[in-house]
Amino acid sequence: MDLEKMKQDAAALLEDGRANLVIGFRERAGECVPAFVTDADQADALTYDETCIANVAAYLRKPEVRSRRPVALVARPLVMRSLVLLKAEQQLTDDDVLVLGVGDDAYHGVLTLAETEKLLNDQYARLAPDAETLAEIERIEAMSPEERSRFWSEQFAKCTRCYACRAACPMCYCERCIVDRNVPQWISTAAREHGNYAWNMIRAFHLAGRCTECGACEAACPQGIPLMLLNSLLAREVRDAYGQTPGYDAEAQPVIGSWNTDDDEEFIR
């Protein structure tokens, strides 16, 4: 991958004012963490490898970042899809962002949102879901309901309700999250069984048809809860039952929020 070219592009964007901020990655003590570059001469600190898992599109909901638009983001295909999806959901316009595209060990240069959409469809139309995650989903599906219940009891018992999963997700942009609403209080805020279950169910479900399976939420979870099992299960259902893979079409209707007359209703009596 042409890292040097990416650094040069980032510097040039900042230099000529096409972007006021570049969000990419830097190395810190052997780890890859988000980097915020506002001056061209800092662009040299940028780096990228496959451990750069954070979805920096999440920053676009931050007022402090929005006030610096246009913002350029270092984005891999799954993050690009988040951006296209944000545009489809009217959260972004072409003027807000530029993309420093990375993927398949290649640097794709500076892209507009429209070019990003095209690149995705041309080169990344078939992104294989994570095989390990799918296999784990199938393993759990093969369990009895009681075993599944026990598995998730143990997982959700770890949840401290720090909401790092929500914070790390670009699609969690509600001004006031349902869990922070208390009239009425639908979801218990205590880090106990039922509140943890309801929170994790609703978080996953609010992302049904909107998750690009970038994995940022699971990576963000300090407690190691396998959140991608929930997200990927729903993503798989969205693909299989409704034939949709979100994030490829900025004109697309949301999966939940639209319908077909011939949608599956085998489960309805």
Add this chain to the structure above:
Amino acid sequence: MSPDTESTATPTRARRNVYQPVPMTVAERREEAPDVRTLRLAFPDEADRVRFFEAYRVGQFGLYGVPGAGECVFCVASPPTRTEAIECTFRLAGRVTAALRDREVGQKITFRGPYGNHFPIEEWKGRNLLFIAGGIALPPLRSVIWNILDRRDEFGKVSILYGARTVADLVYKSELAEWEERDDVDLVQTVDPGGETDDWKGKVGFVPAVLEEEAPKPADTIALVCGPPIMIKFTLPVLAKLGFPPADTYTTLENRMKCGIGKCGRCNVGSLYVCKDGPVFTVEQLQAMPHADM
């Protein structure tokens, strides 16, 4: 901070833990303005009442609650000179205030307090007092006003400037009428432009503007200001211009609180806990904190 304004709060009864409140009974409830209600609360347990009034100084607050809904912080709106019951006045804002609003006479709520510091009124004997309040922020000053009026001889001139968005939003209307009648109280009422009614006899204008126009004299006078942040922001410069020294100008901070006892960590302004070191501050103290968001 003078020793007299330090917290005197003590738990009001022997309890299993510091968060457990005492029950109180709604003795009376009054509709003050749209969505603003006053509850008069009696102590079913005489020992709780005695402990409360041994501790209570004007300006302190309490946590009023309904089990299952939660607790809310309001000042004690009645003075320590009236020891049969206490009153609180609140605006409907969420789950707890809705539950409190729905409590009927004879039903119980929970209460813990008094917490926080207080207005050092014992230091004000013989001095004049100027009260400036906006909207729903009259209750913290109302307790001071009645405290002063109940000991009228000990203090000088009492002037009150009270404003609200509309005539309907003025709280304690019957008491305003009473103060209006009294010769020993000088009351000026105002409503925001457009908030007046046909028969409105008070002023029309924002509190800071009316204050400037009234131009009260600062000589030997303590000023107390309570209101929404925006009102305070524009009123303090007017007071300064009129010559009121910051050390003699008092206000209360109304930061969000949960515990009320210096633990939950959300009310702090700098290293000060509003629940312990406040809610009463002089403007001089506020100016010394770069941290106060006014």
Add this chain to the structure above:
Amino acid sequence: MTQASAKPGAGTEAAEQKDWTPRIVAFVCNWCTYAGADLAGTSRLQYAPNVRIIKLPCTGRIDPLFILKAFEQGADAVLVSGCHPGDCHYTSGNYHARRRWGLFRRLLEFTGIDSRRLFFSWVSAAEGQKFADLINEVTEEVRQAGPFDTSNPARKRPWT
């Protein structure tokens, strides 16, 4: 243990088990299924008394939160029922609901609330008999499935 002392919450677990009858919460739409239930009633059709009906304007209004809350608070099963496709009073509420439930039930199954506790149906205002039959069917199936596992993470436990 006598019948009288075996009220819910009063007896031992074994007694509860013995005297257990399913508690089913039904979220139904105002225009079709609720009218169907009404018709079943006015037609004096007999059906199992285990269902608590909660009426909403439309199945499109039934938030997944409602279902979670029902399980949290002790339901053994949840039934969601509305107008047949094409019959929605608001044109498309039931189509939206159908897609939503198609996904949400997968999530619940995956986390241990299986299909023996989640029911979906279309019942029109004219289908009083279908409603009565449905309730009987659902009640029997839940009876077979037994009480909802109190160790399921969805269920609220006593506060400690």
Add this chain to the structure above:
Amino acid sequence: MKLLDASKLDELAKTLADAGYRVVVPAEDDEVVRYTEWTPEVTIRTDAFPVNSAKDFLFPRSEVIDRYELQGDDFVAKDVAPEAPKTVLLAVRPCDAQALAMLDTIFNWDFEDELYNAHRQATTVVPMVCTEADAQCFCTSVGGAPDSSAGADAMLRPADGGTKFILEPLTEKGEALAEAAATALADGEAEPDPPAEVPVRFDPEQVRAWLDENFESDLWDLLSLACLGCGACAYTCPTCHCFDIQDEKTRNEAVRLRNWDSCGFGLFTQHAGGHNPRPDQAARWRNRVMHKFSYIPERFSLLGCTGCGRCARVCPAGMAMLDACVRIEEESKKAPAHES
């Protein structure tokens, strides 16, 4: 000298459990190491830094503080007895033990918190000297040390090249624990291993001096730009103690709960009327740094940070208190703050 074979930590835990202790140990749980209650099934891991802090067992993430029986519109107060089993925090990090001074202070500085104190009094603290540290460790910059015995009732010292532990009781609680563990221990001599080398990265006095002069600074905006506003740092921090109080009810019962909360959340300080004294993430992150390095020192004469580095290890945005302090110190050297 009371000795234990390094391979027999599990046996020590079992002996203590048999003696009636709830034994909290760092243990492997999927791919994460966390402090957890010892059972014969757990695998103790002292080689990795636990993701949670020991505060979980003194200040639980959710705790019932009050309870009522509801009778229609009426209610009757019920007893609340904190569940405070006799506990040993075994082989925790010295920085976890050091943090107890902060918690002890905040829960007792004025009003005494009976719930916390019940847990605290029932707890014996047995840290293990760290012989390894990672890039996020900075205890030595904030008055701690990898072999600090601050807050400890007894110390576990790795010895003889990691083959043994020395159990060294320091307090009465520690003695009682050593007695309860007697059957797992042997008398003998061993050479303590050298503690980990943790370089000093900054001077907290220097940081504080800058903080005291720079409530308003462009640096806050820059430092907080990465913050996504979650509670991961606060919830894993051993000294963070902010909480929310929330009621929950069923038809017959209402409970009042104390749940962890974080100053990083936007709603933390938001008034009912909508006004927010900390309106943006810069103000919230500033409060976090100020609280630990200025407000707490000013108020209680102790530091609000023990340099455990958990906040950095868990932060999804790659933020770190260490980095912030180092940066602040750099800044203060650029434009020296007034002597305070």
